[in-house]
Amino acid sequence: MGDTIFGKIVRREIPADIVYEDDDVLAFRDLNPQAPVHVLFVPKQVIATLNDASAADADLLGKLLLAAASYAKREGVDKEGYRTVINCNEQGGQTVFHLHVHLLAGRRMTWPPG
Numbered sequence: 001m002g003d004t005i006f007g008k009i010v011r012r013e014i015p016a017d018i019v020y021e022d023d024d025v026l027a028f029r030d031l032n033p034q035a036p037v038h039v040l041f042v043p044k045q046v047i048a049t050l051n052d053a054s055a056a057d058a059d060l061l062g063k064l065l066l067a068a069a070s071y072a073k074r075e076g077v078d079k080e081g082y083r084t085v086i087n088c089n090e091q092g093g094q095t096v097f098h099l100h101v102h103l104l105a106g107r108r109m110t111w112p113p114g
């Protein structure tokens with residue numbers, strides 16, 4: 001699978017504002033935040049898009065979501081609420097082809113998304 005800027009962040013080749021790490025997941029603040037809290041949760045193992053995930057990745061996908069929920073609790077935004085997003089491919093708005101979960105919080109989200 002192709003390398004991306006997120007692979008470079010995982011390998012510490014370029015800097016990022018890292019807010020969480022465990023054996024499988026790295027989380028860092030989005031460079032271009034769309035909400036007061038905007039953090040990206042990426043698997044250390046590269047999966048390009050959600051289309052490329054398989055049953056073998058089920059635990060990893062769950063870990064990404066649970067890491068996002070734990071972070072929201074730690075930041076104290078869990079009760080007021082937040083949004084998690086995985087963009088997939090062009091029409092989904094994906095620009096970095098290393099799967100990631102966006103956590104957005106700190107403002108009222110609109111629905112449907114644009």
Ligand code: AMP
Nearest residue numbers: 005016029030031032087093094095096
């Ligand atoms: P997506 O459009 O879902 O692929 O999301 C990619 C996100 O990565 C965008 O919100 C970008 O602002 C963010 N981004 C791109 N480069 C970096 C970087 N070096 N550090 C942190 N966030 C980044």
